[in-house]
Amino acid sequence: MxxxxxxxxxxxxxxxxxxxxxxxxxxxxxxxxxxxxxxxxxxxxxxxxxxxxxxxxxxxxxxxxxxxxxxxxxxxxxxxxxxxxxxxxxxxxxxPEDFHARYSAIGKRYAYQIYRGRHRSPLVRNYAYHLNYDLDMDIIRWGTNRLIGTHDFKGFMASGSSVENTVRSIYSIDINEVNDSLWFTFEGNGFLYNMVRILVGTLVDLGASKKQKDDLLKALETGDRKYAGHTAPPQGLYLDNVIYPLTH
The missing domain is CATH 3.30.70.580 (Pseudouridine synthase I, catalytic domain, N-terminal subdomain)
Incomplete structure (x- = not known):
């Protein structure tokens, strides 16, 4: 076997x-x-x-x-x-016999693509979130710096999850602009239900002035979902990598 x-x-x-x-x-x-x-x-x-x-x-x-x-x-x-x-x-x-894809993992990396062309593109509609309005990238980078680290991310979790421990560590959030696309890359020890999509939605809402800095801070402090932003659509999300100890 x-x-x-x-x-x-x-x-x-x-x-x-x-x-x-x-x-x-x-x-x-x-x-x-x-x-x-x-x-x-x-x-x-x-x-x-x-x-x-x-x-x-x-x-x-x-x-x-x-x-x-x-x-x-x-x-x-x-x-x-x-x-x-x-x-x-x-x-x-x-x-090895004791390896398990889920329980042996110590982290994951997700990427999220936002397409920023003026007009929607049929060629990327299944692979990116289309936004055709300006975003304040300085505010978005401020937001990523506040999210990095170990926090209770309950306010960034969709309802319906049975997870009791909502504390997670985000090691890095990178932002790259490639042609007409904006790529967010999140790496951490684990992510809650819809957490990456809600993080993206929150950063987008910050950059569009639909949410304020205090909203993000309150979402982290109180765990109340109402302070976080919208849930970005699923088609822009990619599971990029699963991280295991070197022994595996």
Whole structure:
């Protein structure tokens, strides 16, 4: 029995998210269907975490255990030959028995794309949030500096989450302007439900003067969602990388 880790890239446009659900197409289910074809058995697949409908991934990680003669270096090729066009296995590695894609992770990196062209673009509509108004980048950078560090991010979490501990650490927030796009990159030890999208919405609202500096500070101090900004749409969000200890 081998414990296999895979790194996955997918276009989330036509998915109802990562996790299997009774109705709707999911990434996890597509991968499990392919593994069943390759091994002849049902194979449970553990993801590093969920992504919502229309959210993309360039570095999602999952692991599964199989008894199979397929060489590890050929697993990605074998899976890609059967997977649909919007999922690709980028890497496959045999891992120690105790490795778990979710519980072994010590951090994640997400990227978020905002398209700032004057007119909406059909070519990026599934991959970016279109904003055609000016943003005060100095205020936005002020906001990123306040968000970096260890805080209770309860005010930046969507309702419906059952998580009790809402303290998280953000190690860095980078902002890069590439052509007509603005890219936010967040790296931290973990993120709450919709946290990255709410962080982006809050920074955008700050830059557009829809929220004030005091609002961001109150969201951090009180944990009240009303002080944070709107939830940015899902199609601009990318799970970029999952971070593991060097031992893994």
């Amino acid at each position: 081998r414990n296999i880790m895979i790194k996955i890239e997918y276009d989330g446009t036509n998915f109802n998210g990562w996790q299997i659900q009774p109705n709707g197409r999911t990434v996890q289910e597509e991968i499990m269907k392919v593994l069943a074809k390759l091994t002849g058995n049902r194979v449970e697949v553990n993801g590093s975490g969920r992504t919502d409908a229309k959210v993309h991934a360039r570095g999602q990680v999952a692991n599964f255990r199989i008894e199979s003669n397929i060489p590890t270096q050929r697993i990605s090729l074998a899976m890609n030959s059967l997977l649909p066009f919007d999922i690709s296995i980028k890497e496959a590695h045999e891992m």
